[in-house]
Amino acid sequence: MKIFYGAVINPTSLTSYSSSPYSLIAIDAAGDIDWIVDDVEPHNLQETLAVKGRIDSEVIALKDGEFLIPGFIDTHTHAPQVPNKGTGGQYQLLDWLKYITFPMESRFSDVTFAKKTYELVVRRIIDSGTTTCCYYGTLHLEATKVLADIVHSFGQRAFVGKCNMNRECPSDYIELSSEASMADTHAIISHITSFPPPSIHSRSHELHEPLVQPILTPRFAISCTDDLLSSLGTLAASHPKLRIQTHISENLSEIEFTRKLFPDAPSYAGVYDMFGLLRSNTILAHAVHLGEDEMDLIKTRNAGISHCPTSNFNLHSGVAPIGVYLDKGIKVGLGTDVSGGFHISVLNAIQNASIAAKIRSMQAGNPLTPRPSMSPSFADKPLPIPTLLYLATAGGAEVCGLEKRVGSFAPGKSFDALLVNVRPEAGNIGLWGHTDSPDIHSLEEQKQILDTWLERFLFCGDDRNIQSVYVQGRLVGGRSFHL
Ligand SMILES: Nc1nc2[nH]cnc2c(=O)[nH]1
């Protein structure tokens, strides 16, 4: 049993989080949260431990300026595009794929290059605080096996997909037939599902899924023939728990081309629906330019949207109406979408999600006033801090179908967490902010200081502030991992 004692911030809904400067969180041997008690002031600590029968347990006491939050969930990124990040911003999507992205991805036919690259990529992503990640690989079976092996050995929670792409791609970076694409899809699923299960099971065993799982990855409708999409739909139907990830309505030229390639489909979302690929565990990246009918279809199918604001700015795609989706009750998480996005950290996605919402608010002519709590509407309004935190954690968990396991702290859920450090010695000055002795603050005042630390961390924090990264109770990254 591992017990943390200190400040904890926990998303509770799209509009709220709970915070306590003095929480006790107990983690069992399987890495699940056993119990939580909030607001245990120091003079009550021993008594509370005694009530829990843990008087002799070792307690990991957080310092002032350290706090726990649930780990970040990146619902959409491309591991093989990380070497390209920060380049190519002069193009829009279709040219960017042709001139920047496909040439880099084709290099992953070289398994040695893939291994060297993916080790660096996955390490950086974990150390940036991403405890769950939805990875696109390339179309290569062997390189994608290597990616999954590395993620598994580093202890991250992830979905790893081999791209399906058998048309509208360069001749040296394309799958030669729908059959070949499906054969490699079956092979990557077998490879990933044969990873050994965790050795220790807890009482929530029936909820435990393997940390690393396969995910169907039709790159986007343009790059898949009807035949291939149809075969993927058949495969999906026989594996209801298998997640599906793809891109949707990112760019106007892309949408126009998609409509031309699928004249019988009622819409872009309708293409995926036609082939049985739009369901409650489908992750749709971007969704910048959806029609009202598509939003309703996505809501009806209970599919989730990965909001990738950095990429949407960088590739000149547009500003997604995330507030409208939230008002409709569509599940939304955040995605970095490297290298359409130029930053691997979910913190950067949070920052740009905030800016994107403010742009929509300004364009709609809305004033910057706090939202009345009785009428929670998000459309074309700035996203409050609790909402941004929720999208990066619990919202991402919903999009991935992992809401019973991760995204917030609760007994029975996995301890996937970040220990954030805003103390001056973290080296990112300006986050700490208060100079008074903490002893003179009331509980309420300390909660307000925590609010400030969280906001500063979300907007100005970086790897220097990510002290420890835990997945399923295990230390897997962060600064303390490398000491
Ligand atoms: N942003 C982005 N959109 C895509 N659509 C199809 N492939 C891609 C990709 O690699 N990145």
Ligand SMILES: [Zn+2]
């Ligand atoms: Zn993408």
